[in-house]
Amino acid sequence: MDLGQQPAAVLRNVAKTYRVESVEIQALRGLDLEIRSNCLTAIAGPSGSGKTTLLNIVGCIDRADQGELEVSGTAVGALCDDALSDFRATHLGFVFQSFNLIPVLTAYENVEYPLTLTNVPAAQRRTRVSEMLEAVGLASHAQHRPGQLSGGQQQRVAIARALAAAPRMVLADEPTANLDSQTGAAIIELMRRMQQEHAVSIVICSHDPQVIAAADDMVLIRDGRIEAVRREVRS
Amino acid sequence: MTWALAVRNLARNRRRSLTTLAAIVVGTVAILLFGGYTRNIRYGLQMGFVRSSGHLQVQHKDYFLYGSGNPAAYGIADYRHVMEVIRADRVLAPMLTVVTPTLQLGGIAGNFDAGVSRTVIATGTDVDGQNELRQWNDYGFAGTPRPLALTGTAANAAVVGEGVARVLQLCGALGLRRCAAPVSDTQRGGVAPALPPDLASLSAAEAAAGPPHKDTRIELLAATARGAPNVASLSVVKAESQAVKELDDVYVALHLAQAQRLIYGGDPPQVTAIVIQLHHTWQIPAARARLEQLLATALQREPLEVQDYETLNPYYGQTIGFFAAIFGFISILIGVIVLFTVGNTMSMAVFERTPEIGTLRAIGLRRSGIRKMFMAEGMLLGLAGSLLGILVALLLAFLINHGGITWTPPGRVDAVPLTVRVWGEPGPMIGVVLALTLVTIASSWVPARRGARINIVAALRHA
Numbered sequence: 206m207d208l209g210q211q212p213a214a215v216l217r218n219v220a221k222t223y224r225v226e227s228v229e230i231q232a233l234r235g236l237d238l239e240i241r242s243n244c245l246t247a248i249a250g251p252s253g254s255g256k257t258t259l260l261n262i263v264g265c266i267d268r269a270d271q272g273e274l275e276v277s278g279t280a281v282g283a284l285c286d287d288a289l290s291d292f293r294a295t296h297l298g299f300v301f302q303s304f305n306l307i308p309v310l311t312a313y314e315n316v317e318y319p320l321t322l323t324n325v326p327a328a329q330r331r332t333r334v335s336e337m338l339e340a341v342g343l344a345s346h347a348q349h350r351p352g353q354l355s356g357g358q359q360q361r362v363a364i365a366r367a368l369a370a371a372p373r374m375v376l377a378d379e380p381t382a383n384l385d386s387q388t389g390a391a392i393i394e395l396m397r398r399m400q401q402e403h404a405v406s407i408v409i410c411s412h413d414p415q416v417i418a419a420a421d422d423m424v425l426i427r428d429g430r431i432e433a434v435r436r437e438v439r440s
Numbered sequence: 441m442t443w444a445l446a447v448r449n450l451a452r453n454r455r456r457s458l459t460t461l462a463a464i465v466v467g468t469v470a471i472l473l474f475g476g477y478t479r480n481i482r483y484g485l486q487m488g489f490v491r492s493s494g495h496l497q498v499q500h501k502d503y504f505l506y507g508s509g510n511p512a513a514y515g516i517a518d519y520r521h522v523m524e525v526i527r528a529d530r531v532l533a534p535m536l537t538v539v540t541p542t543l544q545l546g547g548i549a550g551n552f553d554a555g556v557s558r559t560v561i562a563t564g565t566d567v568d569g570q571n572e573l574r575q576w577n578d579y580g581f582a583g584t585p586r587p588l589a590l591t592g593t594a595a596n597a598a599v600v601g602e603g604v605a606r607v608l609q610l611c612g613a614l615g616l617r618r619c620a621a622p623v624s625d626t627q628r629g630g631v632a633p634a635l636p637p638d639l640a641s642l643s644a645a646e647a648a649a650g651p652p653h654k655d656t657r658i659e660l661l662a663a664t665a666r667g668a669p670n671v672a673s674l675s676v677v678k679a680e681s682q683a684v685k686e687l688d689d690v691y692v693a694l695h696l697a698q699a700q701r702l703i704y705g706g707d708p709p710q711v712t713a714i715v716i717q718l719h720h721t722w723q724i725p726a727a728r729a730r731l732e733q734l735l736a737t738a739l740q741r742e743p744l745e746v747q748d749y750e751t752l753n754p755y756y757g758q759t760i761g762f763f764a765a766i767f768g769f770i771s772i773l774i775g776v777i778v779l780f781t782v783g784n785t786m787s788m789a790v791f792e793r794t795p796e797i798g799t800l801r802a803i804g805l806r807r808s809g810i811r812k813m814f815m816a817e818g819m820l821l822g823l824a825g826s827l828l829g830i831l832v833a834l835l836l837a838f839l840i841n842h843g844g845i846t847w848t849p850p851g852r853v854d855a856v857p858l859t860v861r862v863w864g865e866p867g868p869m870i871g872v873v874l875a876l877t878l879v880t881i882a883s884s885w886v887p888a889r890r891g892a893r894i895n896i897v898a899a900l901r902h903a
Contacts, residue, residue: 266802266896287806294804301900305799309448314441321441322804366803 211278213374213406214240214263219272221258221429232258234429235272240408240422241436242373245400247420248410255429257378260410264297264376265289277373294322298367298405300377300396304359306351312338312362313347319370337365340402341395357388361395368399374406381413393419442809446816449789456785461825463781464880467774468829468872469836474770475868476837476860478763483579484856485760486721489753491574491585494538494715495724496731497752498522501743503712504751511545511703512665515710516742523714525738531730535723537576540569541711543699547662549600549692551608558607560600562660562692564699564711567591573717582857588693589678595698598658598674601691605679613655614679660692665704672702724748775879782818783883790814790891797891798899807892814891818884822877829876830869837862 221233232255240246240263248256261267262274265281274281277296284292298319299305306315316337320330338344341361343354351359360380367375377396381389393415400407409416417423425433450457500507500514507514516522523539526532543564550557567590574585589599602619605611611619656676664670674694682688700709718727731746750757790797797810837860845858862869 261897264802266900287808290801290804290806293802297804299799299802301799303795305795305900307445307796307799309445309452314444318441318800319803322809370804 211242212239212275213242213244213246213277213408214238215273215275216259216263216269217273219259219262219269219274221255221262221267221269223258231429233262233269236429236431238424238431238434240374240406242406243400243404244421245397245407245409245419246422246424247417248408248424248426249412249417250426250432251412254426256410256426258429259426260376260378260408263374263408264299265293294319295370296373298370298372298375300360300363300367300375300380302379302382304351304356304363304383306359306362306366308351311348311350312343312354312358312365315351315362316365316369319366323370325370333369334365337369338362340399341365355388356384357391360384360388360392364392364395364399368403368405371403372405374408375400377407377409377411379411379413380409381411381416386415389413390415442812442816443820445813446820449793449813450817450820453789453792456788457821460781460785460821461828464778464822464825464876465829465832467778468826468876469833470774471771471872472830472833472862472868473836473840473860474767475872476833476862476865477858478767479861479865479868480859481763482760483861484581485756486749487576487579487581489749489756490576490717490721493749493752494540494573494717495721495749496716496718496728497747498526498714498716498731498735498744499712499747501745504745504747507712508544508546511543511710511712512663512667515543515665515703515712516541516714516744517708517710518742519711519714522739522742522744525734526714526716526731529730529734532727532734535718535720535727536716537719538569538572538715538717540566540573540715541696542566542713542715543696543703543711544713545662545699545703547660547702549604549608550659550661551610551657552659553657554609556608558604559690560604560660560692561690562598562662562694562699564694564696565590566696569715573715576717578720589680590693590695593677593695594675595695596672596674597677597695598660598698599678599680599693600658600676601682601688602679603682603685603689604691605676607689608658610656610658610676610679614676616679660694660702662702664702665707665710670702670705672698674698771875775875778822778876778879779883781883782821782880783886785821786814786818786884786887787890789817790887794891794894794899794902797894798896798902801894801896802900810892811885811888814888815881815884818880818888819877822880823873825880826873826876830872833862836860 216236216238219233219236220231223230223232236259248259250256258267262269263276265276269282279292281289281292307318310318313334316334317330320333325333335344338347341364343358343361343365346354346358351362354362380396381392384392396407396409397419409420411417421437423435424431498516500516503514519541523541526539527536545562547560547562548557549560565588567588570588571591574587590597602616605614605616606619658674658676660672660674662670682691704710716727718724728746728748735744735746800810841859846855847858848855
C-alpha cells in the first residue's frame with residue numbers, strides 16, 4: 206500500500222455528545238471527513254463549534270459515540286486502551302496550546318521521552334533527539350528545563366517531541382494561542398517546514414488566520430457539523 | 441525514565457516530600473527503638489532463666505506437673521549415669537556448656553530460738569555447676585555475673601530470700617535494711633510455738649555436728665523419702681532478694697549434698713532435675729530431639745522427660761507475649777499513620793499533576809505506566825524514609841545506651857542500664873525497611889490507580 210496516498214484519517218458519521226450535569230451537548234453531529242496525508246490541515250471554527258473534540262477523536266485520546274474512524278489505515282475504534290496508547294506512541298504526535306512539557310525533564314529528555322515509550326535503543330535515541338533539537342534550533346538549550354525557556358522555545362521543544370518518534374500525523378491544538386503574533390508566526394513556519402521535511406500530516410485546530418493561511422486544507426466546522434472544506438490542489 | 445521522573449517529582453515539591461519523609465523516619469525510629477528495647481528485655485529475661493535453670497532440664501516423667509515438692513516420688517535415681525551419658529554423647533557434647541543436677545524440696549524452715557517458722561521451697565545445688573551456668577552470656581550483656589552466694593561456704597550453709605529472712609527474724613544478723621522485726625505475739629505477751637520434742641532432739645544432733653552459727657542458724661524440716669520427718673540445721677550466710685515476692689518469701693538454697701542427706705538420708709541420693717545449658721538458645725530443638733532419643737534408648741531404665749526453659753518458666757512467655765502485643769500495636773499504629781500520610785501526599789501529587797498525566801497518556805504512556813510512576817514515588821519515599829530512620833535510630837540508640845539511664849526490668853531486683861538493641865540486629869532493620877516500603881507502595885496504589893484512570897481529555901483540560 207502506498208502510504209503517501211492513504212488518507213491520514215477517515216471519519217464516517219462520527220458523533221460525540223457530552224453530558225454536563227443533566228444537559229446533553231452534541232459536540233459532533235455525524236461528521237464525514239477525510240484528512241489527507243502529508244498535508245497541513247487546519248480545523249477552524251468559532252469557540253464551541255466542536256473543533257477540539259474533532260481533534261481529540263482523530264488523535265485517539267477521545268472516543269466517538271458513533272461512527273467509524275480510521276487513522277493511518279487502522280480502525281482505531283476497536284482498539285483497547287493499551288493498544289490505543291501504543292498506537293498513539295508510534296503513529297501520532299501532539300502539540301498543545303500550553304506546550305505541556307514535563308517540567309522536571311530537560312528539553313532533551315522531553316524530546317527523548319516518546320522514544321523511550323517505543324523502546325528505541327539509547328544510541329539511536331541520542332542521535333534522533335539531537336537531530337530534532339537541531340531542527341527546531343534549540344540544540345544549545347538541550348539541558349534547559351521548561352521553566353528556563355520562553356514560550357516560543359517551549360513550543361519548539363514540544364514540536365520536536367511530537368516529531369521525535371517519526372509519527373504519521375501530528376495534532377496541534379491552538380499551538381499559537383499562548384504566543385505573541387511574531388512568535389506564533391515563527392511556530393507556524395516551523396511546523397510547515399517540519400511537515401514538509403518529515404513528510405508528516407499535521408492537523409492544527411485554530412482560528413488564527415496565520416494558521417489558516419498556511420494550511421493546505423481547511424475544514425470549517427460550526428455547531429458540530431462541517432460547514433466547508435477547502436482543499437488546495439497539490440502540485 | 442520512570443525512576444528519574446519519580447526522583448525529580450519528589451524533589452519538585454520538597455517541603456511536602458520532606459514532611460512525608462519525616463513521618464516515615466519517626467515511624468521507623470519508634471519501631472526500631474521500641475523493638476530494640478523489647479528485644480533487650482527478651483534477651484535479658486532469657487539470660488536470667490538460662491543462667492538459673494538452663495535451656496533444658498531432664499526430669500522424672502510428670503515431675504513438672506505433679507511432682508513439685510515431692511522429690512521422694514519423682515527423683516532421678518541414677519542421675520550420675522544420666523549425666524555421664526549426656527556429656528559423652530557425640531551429638532550433644534558440642535552443644536553443651538553445663539550439665540548440673542539440682543534437688544528441689546518443700547519443707548518448713550524455722551528459727552526456733554525466735555519461735556518463728558514458715559513453709560519454704562528449698563533447692564539443693566552443685567555450686568560449681570551453678571557458677572558455670574551463670575557464665576552464659578550469648579547476647580553480650582555488660583558486666584560480670586556474681587558468683588552464687590553459696591560459693592566457698594560450709595556444707596551446711598544456706599542462702600534465703602529476704603522474705604524468708606524477714607519472717608525468720610534474721611534481718612539483724614544478716615545486716616538487712618528495711619527489715620524491722622514485727623510486733624509479734626511473743627512480744628505482745630503471747631507464747632511461741634514450741635518445737636516438738638523429737639524434732640528438737642534431731643535439731644540438737646544436727647547442730648552439734650556442724651560449726652556453731654548461733655545468730656543465723658535455722659532448721660529445715662522436711663519429709664524423707666521413707667516418709668519420716670528429718671531436720672537439717674543450716675547456717676544462713678546471706679539473704680538475697682528474689683524480685684518476685686512470692687518466691688522471695690519461700691526461697692532457700694543449700695548445697696546439693698546437704699539437701700540429699702535431708703531427703704534420702706543414708707539411701708542412694710537422687711535429684712529432681714538435671715539442668716542442661718547449651719551454647720546457644722537456637723540449639724534447643726536439636727538438643728531436645730537428641731535427648732529424647734537418648735531417653736528412649738540408652739536411658740530408658742527410668743521414665744524421664746525433657747522440659748525447656750520456656751515451659752519451666754511460664755512468666756517468660758507471658759512477658760514476651762505482653763511486649764510483643766504492645767510492639768504489634770505500635771507497629772500497626774505507625775503503619776496506619778504512614779499509610780494515610782503517604783496516601784495523602786500521593787493524592788495531592790496526582791491532583792496537581794493531572795495535566796501532566798493527560799500529556800503523558802496522550803503521547804502514548806499506558807495506564808500501567810502512570811501507576812508505576814506514582815507507585816515508584818511512594819516506594820522511594822518508603823525506602824528513603826526507612827533508611828534514614830535506621831540512621832537516626834542507630835544514633836539515638838547509641839545516645840540512650842551511653843546515657844547512663846538505668847531501670848529495673850520485670851523479674852529483677854537490681855537496676856540495669858537502659859539498653860536498646862538496634863546495632864547488630866539486621867533482621868529488624870531489614871524488616872522495617874521492607875514493611876514500611878510495602879506500606880508506602882500500598883498507600884500509593886489507590887491514588888496511582890485513580891491517576892491512571894483519569895480521562896485524557898479531562899486531564900488535559902485540568903490546567
